[in-house]
Amino acid sequence: MSIKQGSNFYENRLKRFLYKYYYILIMMVFAVILINLFYKIGSEPINDWDEARHGINAYEMIKNSNYIVNTYNYQNDYYNLKPPLSYWAIIIGFKILGYNLVGLRFMSVLSALSTIFLVTIFTYKRFGRIASLISSGVMATSVQFFRSHCARSADADSLYVLLFTIAVIGCIYAYYRLEFIYISGLSFSFAFLDKSWHSIAIVGVVGCYLLVTKLITKINLKQWLIFFLCSFAPIFLWIFFRVRYDGYRFIKEMINYDLLSRTSTALEGHIGPWNYYLELLCNNYILYIAVIFILIFILIASRGMLSSLRSNFAEYIGVILWGLVPLIMFSIAKTKLSWYIVSIYPPLAILLGALAEESISAFKKSIIPIILTVAIICTGGIYEYKLLSILKNSPRDILEEYIKDSKISIKDYDVYIYTPLQYGGADWNQRNILALEMYKDGRAENGGVKAFLKSKKSSVILLNNNDEARKIIKENKLKILDSDENIITAYR
Structure with a gap:
């Protein structure tokens, strides 16, 4: 361990202060984390793609009483090719907190909070209290972690990051006690059931770690068998139940589209150069990256770098591979999306915290530790201001608000839509389908006015509240069921 005991334990006033008031300071950091996680979590509009799709899949699993097959608008979904763990997480949120935005996002928020808590504890145990404070503070102000389909969104990514974190920390602890490798295997299997082929990055990190640390030579046959059982038994159990419903179609689509096509071609226009993620980090994380390089320079200059690496070899190797392997793997893949590297x-937070602990400890009587601490706090403040500004200025979705707030009951109706001025025509988008299902237990139908007029079932149609809508209502002798300044609900 890098923390010296005895008379050298408190070598400077700053370190003494940070260690003495650690618990007060860490509670302040977690207060900021809770604000960033929960501020406007119940009012920020549904994201139109992954969050909406996952929410629909989860809601319809409940309605269908089928927790294996995911459906979209009550048809088997072969577009969202993820195993069911992320849907189950949303279902838990719905069951605990109801069909609302907080219930939708609850497990993602809880997963993010758990991830930060694990980072805090890991750095406390392996590097020290200063590392713990700074790592948790960096996580608290990592804008992309909160915004990019992760902590505050009902996607698969927040739970995936938690499982990734458990897998790597388990692998690092296996350096000292091999049985922890089973935790890594089990976390990988759950990560696959959550995020599908993205979990291969865990295999890359763990595999490289076993090779670099030579742990691979210390695992006997029995331990390998248990490790592989932990890693793959839950996956094959899910596959067994899935193929009973629709054969191997879903599995084949997972392989052909979600793995082979996504890695070899830029799907759905999500293209980018080889350095796409490096540019992303520079745009969103550049100040923290600069601090990391400054800390490395300080440790090299003070001749403390080699000492630090020797005393925490297993930890530094694990953390470095944890950051580099996914970055390289997803840079090679053709499809590029910002949240692939969350x-x-x-x-990155752990590395910054660990280097800061070593740098601050390297100076007995110097102004440098204070300068470093102030620089890190100011950097965190800049990113916190940026994050809160984004949260404060989240857009409105007028149709979602109407569906939520209207008092009408349309549970037994097919619901059509015609909102060409604001929403693009006669078909529903994903976020408003979820709003319709979640708030009104309604069933969305596409086709607009023409399909509505031809329908033989009990139906209503949502229209923009404007002259065109009133003309449609008059010409087709429709009746107004409900309206506000933006939307009209009409029926025949």
Whole structure:
């Protein structure tokens, strides 16, 4: 361990202060974390893609009483090719907190909070209290971690980052006690059931770690068998139940589209150069990256770098691989999306915290530790201001608000939509389908006015509150069921 005991334990006043008031300071950091996680979590509009799709899949699993097959608008979904763990997480939120935005996002928020808590404890145990404070503070102000389909969104990514974190920390602890490798295997299997092929990055990190640390030579046959059982038994159990419903179609689509096509071609226009993620980090994390390089320079200059690496060899190797392997793997893949690398924010935070602990401890009587601490706090403040500004200025979704607030009951109706001025025409988007299902237990139908007029079932249609809508209502002798300044609900 890098923390010296005895008379050298408190070598400077700053370190003494940070160690003495650690618990008060860490509670202040977690207060900021809770604000960043929960501020406007119940009013920020539904994200139109992954969050909406996952929410629909989860809601319809409940309605269908089928927790294996995911459906979209009550048809088997072969577009969202993820195993069911992320849907189950949303279902838990719905069951605990109801069909609302807080219930939708609850497990993602809880997963993010758990990830930061694990980072805090890990750095406390392996590097020291200063590392713990700074790592948790960096995580608290990592804008992409909160915003990019992760902590505050009902996607698969927040739970995936938590499982990734458990897997790597388990692997690092296996350096000291091999049985922890089973935790890594089990976490990988759950990560696959959550995020599908993205979990291969865990295999890359763990595999490289076993090779670099030579742990691979210390695992006997029995331990390998248990490790592989932990890693793959839950996956094959899910596959067994899934193929009973629709054969191997879903599994084949997972392999052909979600793995082979996504890695070899830029799907759905999500293209980018080889350095796409490096540019992303520079745009969103540049100040923290600069601090990391400054800390490395200080440790090299003070001749403390080699000492630090020797005393925490297993930890530094694990953290470095944790950050580099996913970055390289997803840079090679052709499809590029900003949230593909959210798993690297915990190791970046841990690395910064660990280097800060060593740098501050390296000076007995110097102004440098104070300068470093102020620089890190100011950097965190800049990112916190940026994050809160984004949260304060989140957009409105007028149709979602109407569906939520209207008092009408349309549970037994097919619901059509015609809102060409604001929403693009006669078909529903994903976020408003989820709003319709979640708030009104309604069933969305596409086709607009023409399909509505031809329907033989009990139906209503949502229209923009404007002259065109009133003309449609008059010409087709429709009746107004409900309206506000933006939307009209009409029926025949």
